[in-house]
Amino acid sequence: MAEFERLHVGNTEVQEKQSLAFVFAQTATVGLAVTGVLPGMVGLLVTQTTTASGSVVIGAGAGVVGSTVGAGVSEAINPGAVTFDVLTANPVGGLPRNDIIVWDSVTRLFDVWVGTPNATPSDPTIANTQLPLARLRHAASATTIPLAKIDDIRPFTAPACTPIPVRNQAERDALPAGEGSRVDRLDLHYAETYNGSAWLPNVETFRNGDTHALYGSDPATTTPKVRQEFTAIATTGTYGAFILAYPHPFAHGITSLTVTPGDPSGVGLGFVVPLAPVDLTYVSGYAYSAAGAYINSYPVRVNVVAVGW
Secondary structure: OOOOOOOOOOOOHHHHHHHHHHHEOEOOOOOOEOOEEOOOOOOOOEEEOOOOOOEEEEOOEEEEEEEEOOOEEEEEEEOOOEEEEOOOOOOOOOOOEEEEEEEEOOOOEEEEEEOOOOOOOOOOOOOOOEEEEEEEEEOOOOOOOOHHHEEEOOOEOOEOOOOEEEOOHHHHHHOOOOOOOEEEEOOOOEEEEEOOOOEEEOOEEEEOOOEEEOOOOOOOOOOOEEEEEEEEEOOEOOEEEEEEEOOHHHHOOEEEEEEEEOOOOOOOOOEEEEOOOOOOOEEEEEEEOOOOOOOEEEEEEEEEEEOOO
């Protein structure tokens, strides 16, 4: 492939798709985009019809398919919810069956990949030119597809240099990541970066005497929280000292500070410092190992529980 300029009047469709691939998150292969649904967690979500029927509803959204460097990237655009037939065209017989709803970059249409009927059915294999959206688990002789039988299997992707949302470690590990790839762990509420051999949490390192401003939010609970992941490193003795600095607007209503260091030796550590619900500028404390070991780059989680803002 020769060099070319994007959006040049003389370009082919394939050249434009090749250039577009660089706009999205990259795999370990330069120019090969990560296949997935773009952020907006309801994008291309598959659900049941209002009353369960033999069809499903595919929600509005967008996604991309990166099959090969030469093919570039194909964008799936669904501007509005559509009702998609499954069982009228593909009735279920006397054995259970798994189907996969996909967007096919070759036909440029939604499609259903019909599985093989079996007492314990498995998923059909889809092509790398397809974006998987949902698994349909049909019981024997099923005539409707209720929501309980629809599994959301959408992979996610993101624009280049933006963390890719993943629901858990399994989804993260399934990514064809390259050095510098980043994910947003929806289960842990922090980002991770791939260094070429391992995924590392994007945490801040605190050393004795350091002062840092911490603020954010934790969507995992209805109680508003300020949350920061960091590492406490002991420079002397067995103690890792830290100081947490909070701007006044965020300090209203703070009720407690919980620090839970993780210790690879298996010793459970942690303490709670009660705080008055007033404007606080600094909160200080110590993380220490009950086993007498140094706290040396062990993960430490800080949750500041607050109400009223």
